[in-house]
Amino acid sequence: MKDSMFSKKRILILGSGELGKELVIESKRLGLEVIAIDRYENAPAMQVADYSSVIDMGDKNILKNVIKEFNPDFVVPEIEALSIEALKELEEEGFNIVPNARTVEITMNRDKIRDLASRDLKIKTAKFDYIYNFDDLGGKTDKIGFPLLLKPLMSSSGKGQTLVESKNDLNHAWSQAQANSRGKVKGVIIEEFINFDFEFTLLTVRKESGENIFCLPIGHLQSNGDYQCSWQPLDINESLICEAKKMTNKILNNLNGAGLYGVEFFVKGNEVIFSELSPRPHDTGMVTLVSQNINEFELHLRAFLNLPIPYISLIEPSATRVILADKDYINPIYEGLNKALEVEKTKVLIFGKPVSRKGRRMGVVLASNKDINLARENADKARRRIKVRSN
Known part of the structure; x- marks a missing residue:
């Protein structure tokens, strides 16, 4: 890619939630033009994108027509609920699907990714x-x-x-x-059901050259399958990391598309068990906004834009804690931000979702400290001071 042409690149993001919003912000820092697509008005990523459109992404013809109308250099799926048939046909017509249509299809369906990992690649799963x-x-x-x-x-x-x-x-x-x-x-x-000791995410960047670059493992806790908090680095035996990297290499060498992948694992005793994979920035990886020299959103962009990726290093141990709504509100407000931000080395990101629902993620607290346990405690402390309220 010539430097003189870089600012003219246009990307279209399918799915405009909080992860899409951070991807748009990093895209604008690189001078890109961004279109944000979702099924509802004023989604988080739409608030910072150049253009936006509200469509049914599950309708093949509608999705194809919108993508052709905007004619982006890259189509970047950020959700699973979309027409894979549209993406396949567009890829055949020459559109760049990130990381590629086959990978999007395999990872959007639990049966396809599980079959690939367990039956084809002989990777340990539940x-x-x-x-x-x-x-x-x-x-x-x-x-x-x-x-x-x-x-x-x-x-x-x-x-x-x-x-x-x-x-x-x-x-x-x-x-x-x-x-x-x-x-x-x-x-x-x-x-x-595996009564595992802990679980973690291994953020992995795959370059166009086929090289896989690994971030430090991210520990996380979930409730009902949804992430509640994460932290980096994770205290984990090096042999377990090596095994997770081997599994990840097997999968990504098969999928073979440039971009960032969030690969989840369980650990039980001395055994590493593959859980899930997302071919895009991962919710647990929001911790990298403060923990790493290059966050996961910029890594995703650098990978599929074929930009250099220098050594990825830890700035400081960091942690996240999600801000959840306890009720349904339209245009909610947030009480306690002033008290939350009194906590040392803490940031609060409000996603800007126009409607809250019970249990919906509305924001995240980011905290850093030389001691990872203190970082986690501070993220929890700040989170407890924030309440989602009716406007």
Whole structure:
């Protein structure tokens, strides 16, 4: 890419939530022109993009027409709920899909990524099976054993995931999965419940050359499949990191698309178990906004724009804690920001979502300290001082 032409590059982001917003901000710092697309007005990324459009991204013809109208140099999916058929056809017509249409398709469906990892690449995962008819559920759950997790084949942020303790819970779990499924896929995946010691994210940058660059592991905690807090660095045995890197290399060498990937793992004893993969900046990776010299959003851009990526280093141990809404509000306000920002070396990011729902992520607290435990404590302390209220 010639430097003189760089500022004329145009990217179109599909999905305009908080991660998309940070990607737009980093894009503007590099002089890019950005179009933000989502299914509702005034989504976070739209508030900072050059142009925006509200469409049904699941409709193939609508999605294709909008992308062709804006004619971007790169199409950057930030969500799973979109028409993969549109992306495939556009890629065949010469549009650059990040990282590529095949990777987007495989990672947006839990069955496809699980089949690739477990069956094709022989990577250790939890035991699993797929069910497309409720009548088949009972027999297949017996093979997995209780407790188990039941999830939609396609969803986001843990929506529709249920811990099933016995057969008496299956009806409710099935209903939850169907109600929260994204796209046209209505099946579910049942998965062995692993009582793991901890879980972590390995942010990995894949360059156009095929080289994979690893960030320091990020520890995180989840509730109902949705991230609550994260921290970097993570105190973890080097042998476990090496094993996670081997698994990641196997997967990314197969997917082979430039960009940043969030790869999640469980650790139980001395065993590393592959969990999930997202071909885009990861929610747990928001900690890199303060922890690293190059954050995950800039890394994603540098990778698919084929820009240099120098050594990725830790600036200071850092942690995040999400700000959740406890009720449904229109145009919510935030009390306690002044008290939260009194906490040393702490930042608060309000995402700017126009509507809150119970349990919805509305912002995040970022805290740094020479001691990672103090960073985590300060993130928690600041978060407790913030309340989402009605306007």
